[in-house]
Each structure stands twice: as structure tokens, then as C-alpha cells.
Amino acid sequence: MCLSASDCAALEQISASVCPVERNVDLIREGEVPTEAIVVLDGFACRYKHRVSGARHIMAYLVPGDLCDVDASYLGRMDHAIGTLSACLVARIPRDALSELMEQHPSIARALRLAKLTEEAIAREWLVNLGTRPAVERVAHLFCELLTRLEAVGRAQEGCYTLPITQADMAEALGVSNVHINRSLKVLRQQGLVELRGRSLKLLNLPEVRAFAEFNPDYLYPSRG
Amino acid sequence: MCLSASDCAALEQISASVCPVERNVDLIREGEVPTEAIVVLDGFACRYKHRVSGARHIMAYLVPGDLCDVDASYLGRMDHAIGTLSACLVARIPRDALSELMEQHPSIARALRLAKLTEEAIAREWLVNLGTRPAVERVAHLFCELLTRLEAVGRAQEGCYTLPITQADMAEALGVSNVHINRSLKVLRQQGLVELRGRSLKLLNLPEVRAFAEFNPDYLYPSRG
DNA sequence: CGAAAAGTTGAACTGAATCAATGCCGGTGG
DNA sequence: CCACCGGCATTGATTCAGTTCAACTTTTCG
Numbered sequence: 001m002c003l004s005a006s007d008c009a010a011l012e013q014i015s016a017s018v019c020p021v022e023r024n025v026d027l028i029r030e031g032e033v034p035t036e037a038i039v040v041l042d043g044f045a046c047r048y049k050h051r052v053s054g055a056r057h058i059m060a061y062l063v064p065g066d067l068c069d070v071d072a073s074y075l076g077r078m079d080h081a082i083g084t085l086s087a088c089l090v091a092r093i094p095r096d097a098l099s100e101l102m103e104q105h106p107s108i109a110r111a112l113r114l115a116k117l118t119e120e121a122i123a124r125e126w127l128v129n130l131g132t133r134p135a136v137e138r139v140a141h142l143f144c145e146l147l148t149r150l151e152a153v154g155r156a157q158e159g160c161y162t163l164p165i166t167q168a169d170m171a172e173a174l175g176v177s178n179v180h181i182n183r184s185l186k187v188l189r190q191q192g193l194v195e196l197r198g199r200s201l202k203l204l205n206l207p208e209v210r211a212f213a214e215f216n217p218d219y220l221y222p223s224r225g
Numbered sequence: 226m227c228l229s230a231s232d233c234a235a236l237e238q239i240s241a242s243v244c245p246v247e248r249n250v251d252l253i254r255e256g257e258v259p260t261e262a263i264v265v266l267d268g269f270a271c272r273y274k275h276r277v278s279g280a281r282h283i284m285a286y287l288v289p290g291d292l293c294d295v296d297a298s299y300l301g302r303m304d305h306a307i308g309t310l311s312a313c314l315v316a317r318i319p320r321d322a323l324s325e326l327m328e329q330h331p332s333i334a335r336a337l338r339l340a341k342l343t344e345e346a347i348a349r350e351w352l353v354n355l356g357t358r359p360a361v362e363r364v365a366h367l368f369c370e371l372l373t374r375l376e377a378v379g380r381a382q383e384g385c386y387t388l389p390i391t392q393a394d395m396a397e398a399l400g401v402s403n404v405h406i407n408r409s410l411k412v413l414r415q416q417g418l419v420e421l422r423g424r425s426l427k428l429l430n431l432p433e434v435r436a437f438a439e440f441n442p443d444y445l446y447p448s449r450g
Numbered sequence: 451c452g453a454a455a456a457g458t459t460g461a462a463c464t465g466a467a468t469c470a471a472t473g474c475c476g477g478t479g480g
Numbered sequence: 481c482c483a484c485c486g487g488c489a490t491t492g493a494t495t496c497a498g499t500t501c502a503a504c505t506t507t508t509c510g
Binding site for chain 1: 272
């Protein structure tokens with residue numbers, strides 16, 4: 001995340017293989033040794049793990065502009081998988097090409113390091129979300145975060161964006177049952193905080209939603225002093 | 226984490242200021258701009274955030290050998306605080322000295338990058354823990370993780386180690402009430418899985434405890450192919 | 451058009467929170 | 481040396497948020 005439009009363009013240019021991927025397809029499986037970095041250009045993907053029971057937990061959403069596994073060079077086997085949640089447009093960048101790109105474009109190198117810090121900040125915020133907030137607030141917080149992240153890549157305006165995932169996908173990220181996600185959404189609608197029909201989401205009163213979720217976007221901008 | 230004894234020695238040598246710190250003292254506050262990296266040499270510290278309600282959530286434990294905020298150079302304000310959970314021995318390393326060290330000791334530079342990847346892997350595992358496991362299993366999983374991490378720095382043998390934190394501190398990391406932590410510990414004791422008296426913890430039957438918590442230590446070794 | 455997937459709702463159940471009391475030290479000062 | 485105090489651990493009783501199961505509706509898509 002946090003790549004400017006021009007950076008994205010440079011990335012798109014270099015990555016030979018830009019390909020569409022169906023929904024619910026693994027981009028990297030658990031246990032594999034990644035040889036390429038992956039950029040999500042369109043659609044939503046996620047990092048996830050399976051419990052032995054078969055239950056899946058989503059540890060991160062990857063939205064357009066997100067690049068993952070820049071550190072592939074240091075990585076051994078993946079301790080988790082990456083898979084699509086919707087139809088996606090995905091670019092794969094061989095490690096060599098990526099290293100070269102980072103040398104030639106210091107701004108990209110810096111952006112990637114910042115993106116990594118942002119991803120860590122998001123993970124920490126998700127821990128707080130799971131650890132301390134009731135379900136309704138968790139959902140609201142997620143919606144606020146995604147709004148900010150999608151705005152940064154021009155995919156949201158005026159509180160509106162496309163959320164191309166199912167309620168079950170949200171449930172697996174927020175640690176509640178899909179049934180309860182459904183009920184939480186109902187509450188958010190009834191409180192007049194959000195409008196969600198099909199895949200299009202609108203936050204009706206951003207300050208109010210943010211206050212409700214106790215959302216502060218600062219963690220999404222680690223570079224700001 | 227993941228620093229060898231010799232690396233630690235090199236680090237201790239370079240860091241001019243090694244100082245003891247009391248329990249419940251902030252090493253870095255939220256909103257500050259860090260100018261030094263911090264190494265925990267003894268005791269437990271943590272990364273945490275406060276909700277406006279005053280509730281604290283712990284997002285990571287820092288145990289002996291853990292170094293944090295290596296990326297201080299890219300960081301603006303901290304989005305969270307770091308504080309001690311027990312009396313600690315702490316070293317502070319100015320950024321300049323750290324950069325120099327990393328240039329002179331490539332093995333340390335590599336170790337630090339790996340340590341960072343490990344910290345991310347731990348955060349992901351904690352997300353799974355909070356998102357999918359009931360309280361008793363969360364506690365067991367945490368105990369397994371700490372055992373592995375402490376063994377790596379010679380602070381645990383045969384399933385035994387010192388856990389210098391309160392039940393409330395565990396509660397704040399695991400997203401359950403302190404009362405329920407207490408009851409979960411009781412269950413673990415009754416099942417003959419752990420022995421916990423005062424601050425000394427023993428995992429009685431490691432394979433069994435690991436199976437119970439569905440703990441797989443692989444995520445703590447990102448370097449292993 | 452029909453089937454499958456996703457969303458919605460109700461009812462019963464349960465893990466965990468909360469509140470409140472009590473017990474257990476370890477330290478400190480008279 | 482003992483009494484007291486404060487922080488931590490333990491336990492019971494009650495309440496509640498969230499799960500589970502199951503039915504049913506709506507949407508999506510071949």
C-alpha cells in the first residue's frame with residue numbers, strides 16, 4: 001500500500017506477467033518458497049491460515065496497490081497462504097527484477113519499506129480490534145480502515161467504495177461467525193452509519209462512524225512526523 | 226529475537242547505555258518520534274495501545290534478546306507505546322551506531338531482518354489466536370510460543386521458564402478478562418498440562434500441550450527453508 | 451429457468467464478562 | 481515481631497455477547 005499512481009505505473013510496466021485470477025484461488029500456498037513478489041492491481045486478496053478443523057482465519061486483506069513478500073529473498077517456506085477473495089488482477093515480479101527496480105528507483109524502495117511498516121501497523125491495529133472491541137465496532141473499524149486505504153489508491157470517494165467480499169470473508173477476518181457479522185451489519189444500517197447493498201458500501205457520516213469505531217487513521221501513515 | 230549469544234554480546238558492547246528499568250515504565254510513548262532502538266536484555270516488556278476507555282491492549286511481548294524499532298529512521302511518530310511488564314535490563318542504541326553496526330556485521334544485519342520477519346509472523350499467529358481459539362487454548366498457545374522464544378535465548382530448559390508478568394498482563398494480550406485468564410489457568414492445571422506457581426511456569430507434557438493449543442513452532446523460524 | 455451461493459432471521463445454548471467478595475502473600479512501619 | 485496495607489490471585493453468581501443450528505429468502509450466474 002502507499003504506492004503513488006506513478007509508482008504503480010512503473011511497477012505495472014516492469015512486471016511482465018499481469019494476469020487475471022478467479023475468486024478463491026491461491027496465489028501462494030502455505031509451505032511454498034516464494035520466488036516472486038505479488039502485486040494486487042485489482043480486486044481483494046488476503047493472507048490466511050487454516051486451522052486443523054478446517055476453519056480459515058484471514059490475517060490481512062490485500063487491496064489494489066498492495067505488494068507482498070518483498071522480502072522473499074530472506075524467506076523460507078511461507079507460514080501462511082495468500083489467496084484471492086474476489087476476481088483479481090495480479091502482477092508477479094521476479095525477485096531479481098524487484099531488486100533492480102528498487103536500486104533504480106529509490107523512491108520506490110522507500111515506498112516499499114514504508115508499505116511494510118504500514119502493514120505491520122495494520123496487523124497491530126487488527127490485534128486491538130480483535131482483542132478489545134465487540135463485533136459491531138470491529139466491523140465499523142474495518143470499514144473505516146478500508147476506506148482510508150482505498151482512498152489512498154483512488155478507489156473510494158466520499159465514503160463510498162466497492163467491497164467485493166462476502167460476509168463470511170469478513171467473519172473470518174474479524175473472528176466472529178458469519179451469522180453475527182450479518183447481525184452487526186444490520187445494526188450499523190439501523191444506526192444510519194452505513195449503507196451496504198450488494199457490493200457497494202457507503203459510510204454515511206464519516207466522523208460519526210469513526211467515533212463509533214474509535215478509528216484514528218494515523219497508523220496508516222507511518223511516515224508522517 | 227533470533228539473535229545468537231555472540232550477536233547479543235556485540236550488541237551489548239556497542240550500546241553505551243545499559244540501564245535497569247522498573248516494572249510498568251514506558252520506554253517509548255505513543256506519539257513520540259523514536260531516536261534509538263531498544264534491546265531488552267532481561268525481563269519482559271510489551272508493545273501496547275490504550276483505548277479511550279483506558280483499557281490497554283498488548284500487541285506483542287518483548288523478551289530478552291528482542292530488539293525493536295530498527296526502522297526508526299523511517300518512522301515518524303509511534304502509533305503505539307512500549308513499556309515494561311517486569312523489572313527489565315534495557316539497552317538503547319542510537320540509530321547511527323546501529324546503522325554502523327549493521328554495516329560492519331552483515332550477520333547482525335541479516336539477523337535483524339530475520340528478527341523483523343519473525344515478529345511479523347508472531348503478530349499473524351496472534352491474530353489467529355485471538356480470532357479463532359477459545360481462551361484456554363489461547364493461553365496454552367502463548368505458553369508454547371514463549372517457551373520456544375525463550376529457549377532460543379537460553380532462558381528456558383525442559384519446558385520451564387520464568388514468566389514475570391501478572392495474569393492481568395496476559396489478559397490484556399489475549400483479549401479476555403483477567404478473571405477468565407485465572408479460570409483458564411485452573412483448567413490447564415487440572416488437565417495436567419502446566420504447572421504454574423508464582424512466576425515459574427512448567428509445561429508438563431510438551432507434545433500434549435502443543436497438540437492442545439494446535440501449536441506449530443515453524444512460524445518462529447522464517448529462515449528455515 | 452434452475453441451481454448454488456450468499457444473505458437473513460429465529461431460537462436455544464454457551465463461553466466469557468462483570469460484579470463482588472474473599473484469600474493470599476510480601477513489604478513496611480510501628 | 482506483628483499488624484496492617486496494597487496488589488495479585490481465586491472463587492461464586494449473574495448477565496450478556498456471540499455461537500450454533502436450522503429454516504427460509506434473495507441474489508447470482510450458468
